[in-house]
Structure formats: structure tokens, C-alpha cells
Amino acid sequence: MAPFTFLEDIVLADAAFEATGDSPSELFESAAQAVIETLVDPRTVASTWHRIIERQDDDLASLLFDWLSDIVYLKDAEGVVFRTAEAVVSQDTASGIWRLRGALAGAPIDAGRHSLRADVKAVTKHLYEVSRGERSGKETWLARVVLDI
Amino acid sequence: MQLNTTMAVNRISDEIWEIPVSEKPGMLVPARIYATKQILTAMDSGVFEQVTNVACLPGIRRHALCMPDGHWGYGFPIGGVAAFDPREGIISPGGVGYDINCGMRLLRTDLTLADVQPKLDALMTELFRKVPAGVGSKGFVRLNRQEFDEVLRKGARWCIEQGYGWSEDLQRIEERGCIAGADPSKVSAHAVERGIGQLGTLGSGNHYLEVQVAADDRIFDLATAAKLGITGHDQIVVMVHCGSRGFGHQVASDYLKVFEKAMKRYGISVKDQQLACAPFRSPEGQDYFTAMNCAANSAFANRQIITHRIREAFATVFGRSAEELGMHIIYDVAHNIAKVERYEEGDLVVHRKGATRAFGPGSPELPDIYRETGQPVICGGSMETGSYLLVGTDRAMHETFGSTMHGSGRTMSRAQAKRSVRGEQLQQRMAARGIIVKAVSMSGLAEEAGFAYKNISEVVETVDLAGITKKVAELRPIGNIKG
Numbered sequence A: 001m002a003p004f005t006f007l008e009d010i011v012l013a014d015a016a017f018e019a020t021g022d023s024p025s026e027l028f029e030s031a032a033q034a035v036i037e038t039l040v041d042p043r044t045v046a047s048t049w050h051r052i053i054e055r056q057d058d059d060l061a062s063l064l065f066d067w068l069s070d071i072v073y074l075k076d077a078e079g080v081v082f083r084t085a086e087a088v089v090s091q092d093t094a095s096g097i098w099r100l101r102g103a104l105a106g107a108p109i110d111a112g113r114h115s116l117r118a119d120v121k122a123v124t125k126h127l128y129e130v131s132r133g134e135r136s137g138k139e140t141w142l143a144r145v146v147l148d149i
Numbered sequence B: 001m002q003l004n005t006t007m008a009v010n011r012i013s014d015e016i017w018e019i020p021v022s023e024k025p026g027m028l029v030p031a032r033i034y035a036t037k038q039i040l041t042a043m044d045s046g047v048f049e050q051v052t053n054v055a056c057l058p059g060i061r062r063h064a065l066c067m068p069d070g071h072w073g074y075g076f077p078i079g080g081v082a083a084f085d086p087r088e089g090i091i092s093p094g095g096v097g098y099d100i101n102c103g104m105r106l107l108r109t110d111l112t113l114a115d116v117q118p119k120l121d122a123l124m125t126e127l128f129r130k131v132p133a134g135v136g137s138k139g140f141v142r143l144n145r146q147e148f149d150e151v152l153r154k155g156a157r158w159c160i161e162q163g164y165g166w167s168e169d170l171q172r173i174e175e176r177g178c179i180a181g182a183d184p185s186k187v188s189a190h191a192v193e194r195g196i197g198q199l200g201t202l203g204s205g206n207h208y209l210e211v212q213v214a215a216d217d218r219i220f221d222l223a224t225a226a227k228l229g230i231t232g233h234d235q236i237v238v239m240v241h242c243g244s245r246g247f248g249h250q251v252a253s254d255y256l257k258v259f260e261k262a263m264k265r266y267g268i269s270v271k272d273q274q275l276a277c278a279p280f281r282s283p284e285g286q287d288y289f290t291a292m293n294c295a296a297n298s299a300f301a302n303r304q305i306i307t308h309r310i311r312e313a314f315a316t317v318f319g320r321s322a323e324e325l326g327m328h329i330i331y332d333v334a335h336n337i338a339k340v341e342r343y344e345e346g347d348l349v350v351h352r353k354g355a356t357r358a359f360g361p362g363s364p365e366l367p368d369i370y371r372e373t374g375q376p377v378i379c380g381g382s383m384e385t386g387s388y389l390l391v392g393t394d395r396a397m398h399e400t401f402g403s404t405m406h407g408s409g410r411t412m413s414r415a416q417a418k419r420s421v422r423g424e425q426l427q428q429r430m431a432a433r434g435i436i437v438k439a440v441s442m443s444g445l446a447e448e449a450g451f452a453y454k455n456i457s458e459v460v461e462t463v464d465l466a467g468i469t470k471k472v473a474e475l476r477p478i479g480n481i482k483g
Helices: A024-039 A060-077 B037-042 B045-054 B113-130 B145-154 B156-161 B167-172 B189-195 B222-228 B245-266 B283-318 B394-399 B414-420 B423-432 B442-447 B456-466
Strands: A004-007 A015-021 A049-057 A080-091 A098-108 A122-135 A138-148 B010-013 B016-019 B031-034 B064-071 B078-084 B103-112 B208-214 B235-242 B329-334 B336-343 B346-353 B376-379 B387-392 B436-439 B469-482
Touching: A004 A024, A015 A024, A024 A060, A024 A080, A024 A098, A024 A138, A049 A060, A060 A080, A060 A098, A060 A122, A060 A138, A060 B189, A060 B245, A122 B245, B016 B045, B031 B045, B031 B456, B037 B456, B045 B064, B045 B078, B064 B456, B103 B113, B103 B283, B103 B376, B113 B208, B113 B235, B113 B283, B113 B436, B113 B469, B145 B156, B145 B189, B145 B283, B156 B167, B156 B283, B167 B329, B189 B245, B189 B283, B222 B387, B222 B469, B235 B283, B245 B283, B283 B329, B283 B336, B329 B376, B376 B456, B387 B456, B414 B442, B423 B436, B423 B442, B436 B442, B456 B469
Parallel strands: B031 B064, B436 B469
Antiparallel strands: A004 A015, A015 A138, A049 A098, A080 A098, A122 A138, B010 B016, B016 B031, B064 B078, B078 B346, B103 B235, B103 B329, B208 B235, B208 B469, B336 B346, B376 B387, B387 B469
16 A cells, blocks of 8 residues: 555645555654655755754654644745655553654755756645454554645 | 535625625625626635624624635635724634735736737746745745844835835835734744745745736736736736745734634634634734734735845846836735724725725725826736736725725646646646746646636626726736746
8 A cells, every 4th residue: 555645636736645654663753754745856856964853742643633734834944855754653651652753864955956846835624534343354554645836 | 606615605786796794694884795696606616604793703894705706715715805993893814824924916018919929938938037936935035033023014025125126116115015003922943944045936835926827818908007017918917926925925824823713702703613703802802913023014025025126137138127118017806814994984904805806996095107097916826827807996985885896716626736736737738828937846747727717807807897996907918937
């Protein structure tokens, strides 16, 4: 199964996707990659810029929302587009708190070199959902996200 | 009549339709949609659902309204207008949108198509160089935090003080380009970091800069057109559609989060999470209002810096100053904003989301030059079709809180548009029709193809027939810059 699929016709003027993973870490990577690919063709972006993001939240859906929002923020604040996103997500068994350590790699925006796509304004809460399920006896995680373009 | 809703939709007139409060639990006022039968039939189900959700919000007055270019949006429908009592009503970022003070600006020139056609390619190349567009683009104005705070407080007035425009420009901008009560201490560091480098940039999506022609046969009211600066004879004008860029997007995102928590505290429940709101007079409501005003001012400043660059580009290409070329602003209007305005009921917090202010003749808020004509209203069509210049009416003041439509609205998803045409193909096809397009993103260009949008002329006819704005001129594109 592809790590993410763009959903058509949910939002005419914007972009929506469904991301999946066998673990929260995979889910966070898949969803981040979908945001990255909305902005740019990552194959045209080098990895000359790096950023580590650490966050925690007692709600996994909120943690994912903030992680994706970080990507949108860094695109403008740092003037970069991205090639890859890696994520390690774990839950503290005692407190139940979810922790994220994410690593973004990319490069300063260069319209001549990068195949730029749509500028994302925001991650929205419209139809936003993070769920845990099972596929062929294996745990699977799914997120549905709508981006304002 | 087959509509995309099971709710009762009653005819008030040929252009006004009403959904009574009995159609959804919690509705405090009826919802009214401005549309011809044909437009109403084509409206998506989201419009009916969302305009009736808005009708449930605390403190709403008279009606929840939707204009004929209405379609599904986040929280409010695009094309949504609603007014709330400031004492018992709310303010909602969902009624403004992520792109705070996204709006339209129109500049006139003394040039004609015959003057511009031979140099059109050079002009579009120069405009493309001078006005950055596309993902994360940065402008030429370098500011420190203190200077950026001044932009947020003063809006377009800051630009004029810095030499990016003419002093006469201000009277030709809604609110004279500066909304009072903008407090930069109420915006996050993230918002500032996103926006501080982006003044004078277009962005992407449906934002554009367009060189257009006002032909004699597309002027509908010669006397009013002349008073607005439209002289016809294939006159060249320039239209800009953009907003507050990353700064405004972050303000909206920040306060949606604040309001989600505040709603619990104030015991407000809403039908859609994107309608998160707070009482207007609450600390959260006032903080958002003042932060939103900062974003609105940054958008006025953004369009002012772009105007400065457009004037420079024309001066370079035509070898005459912008003053000699008669490059006056016709008007600048916001179509994503919330403002306190006075109506029969007293002061109201009017939300316009994908809707334009359209004050009628004699309104004290209008500058002397437009007191007689009514406020100019600028409505952008798709990049392949025309756009319109209209004027506000008395009727809008009584019926729609001085509001009207803003554009054409999509009918096709971005993905479907991309499957239907490639950006390069579209660029060639438009060139063959005499429209030069410069785009940062070819996939983004394909997404904005004309066939992905409603026919703007039908929408304009509706507001004209309903009498809430009167059409003045249609403007045909010959050059377009996209992000």
C-alpha cells in the first residue's frame, strides 16, 4: 500500500490526502512526505538544509497536526523546500505522552532548480482524523488531512 | 427544482432564496442565498450545510448570507457573509479564512492595447522579475522586527511613508489601507517569522497579477466607468489578487487553536470544528480581532509594495514615469475579513469570507471621489476569462450588510484540472489567444485553467439583477503572472 494517496474531490480548491503506516513513526513520515510533495517534486531538491524537531503531546492526532504545521511554517520562515522527513514516535507507557523526534532535510528555495508545486497556507482540521486499525493481522495507522492551498 | 440539499429552500425573489430556521436545530436566523435558479441548482451541498451552520452561531443578526459565487469552504462557505451583535455575538476565524484580507486591487493606465501589444512579452517578463511569486517566495523589502511591527500597525500608510507609492493611493484603498486597532503584541513569533520576508510577493494557488484590457463594448455604464478612471478604447489596466501571505495564514492557524480551547470555557458548541469562535468582547475574541487587523494591514501593505513594483516595471518598459502613464489605483478591496460596521441595528461585527464590501453612494466611509458613484468592487474571474469592475448600491446596505460577490469559484478539483491539461499546453493555448502567461509552477498553472472555474459573467449578472452591486465594466486578460 502506498504511504499516502491524494484524495480527489473532497475539497475542490485545496489538497487532501490519506497517509498510512505500520506504526506511528511510519504514519508521521508518510504524512510529512505528502505535505512535502504538495509543495515540490522532492526529487529536484538536494539535502543541504537540516532541522531536528522535537515535540510531545498527550494526543497523537494533535502531535501529528503540529508536526505537519511545522513543515508549513519552516517553508516560509526558513525559505526552504524539503526532500525527506524522518520521524521516531514513541509513547511513554507510564504517562501516556507521545514523543516525536523528527528530522527534515531539504534546501533553500530555488525556483530555477526546484520543480515547485502549490504553496500550502495551513493544515486544517476539516475532516481531520487519525485512527488505528488492523490489516492482515498487523497494526496499521491512518491519517486523513486537508491542506489549505 | 433539484437542489443538492434536502432542506426546504423558499423563493423570496428570482435572485434570493431562504432556508427557514425550522430546517436545522439551533438555527437562530434564516439563511439567505443570492442566486439565480440556474446557479442555485449548481451549488454544492456544502453551501447549504455551511450557511445554515453559520445561522446557528451566537449573536447572529438578520440572516446568514451566501453570495452567488458561493461554494464549500472551511467553516463558513466561500461567499459567506454574517453579522453579529458585538455584545452577545462571536468572532470566528472560520468566517474570515486562512488568507486574512485576501483581496483585489485594480490600477488604471493611459496606455492602450496598441501601445502595449508590441512590448507585451517584455512587460510580462519585467513584471515577473519584479513581483516574486510561488512557494515561499521572498520580497525585496528587508525589515527588522520593529519595522515589521510598523507595517502591521500602519498597513499601506507605512509603504507611502517609505516611498512605495503616492499619497493619493490611500484614499483609493478600503479603510485607507490602515485598519485602526492592530496590536502586533497579539501575533505569535511564528507568524512574524513566516511573514517578515514576504512583503511584495504574490504567493500561489489562485493568486495572480494580470494585465487586462477595457474594451468599449464591455463597458456597461460609461458615466460611472469614467468617474472610476476607466476610459475604454482598449485601455490597459492591471489587476492584483493576493493577501497577507504566510503571516496571515499563521495568525488564522494560531487563533483557531486558541478558540478551540476558549469555546469550552465559554460553553459554545459549533456544528463544525472549523467554526471555532469566541465571544467578540472576550479577551480571546479581542486578541484575534487585533491580530487579524495586523494581518489585514500587512495585506494592504503587500498589495501596495506590489503596486510600486508594477509602476516601476511599466516605467522601465515604456520609458515614461508611472505618473506620466496615469497609473492611478482605481480601488483595493478585501474579500476575507471581519470588521465592525454600523447598520440599522447599530454596530455589528460583519464577517466576509470570499465576499466583498460594496458600500453604496453617499456612504460616509467612502472617499469624496467615490461618494457619488458608490464603492468600486473588483471581482476576479479565471485567468482565461474576464474579470469585472462593479459599484456598491444602497440596496446592499439594507440587504447584505453592504456586501457582494468576490469572484467566480471553482467547479473542478485541482487534480482533475491537471489531468485535463498540462501547464505547458495551457500556456501555449493561451498564447495563441493573445494571453501571455508567466508561471513559477507549471502544475500550478494547469490547476488554474479557465474550465476549472464557474462562468463569472453568470455570477455578476445575478448580483446586478439582485441590485446589490451594479456592473460597470468587464476586463479581458492579455497577460498573467502566477505563482
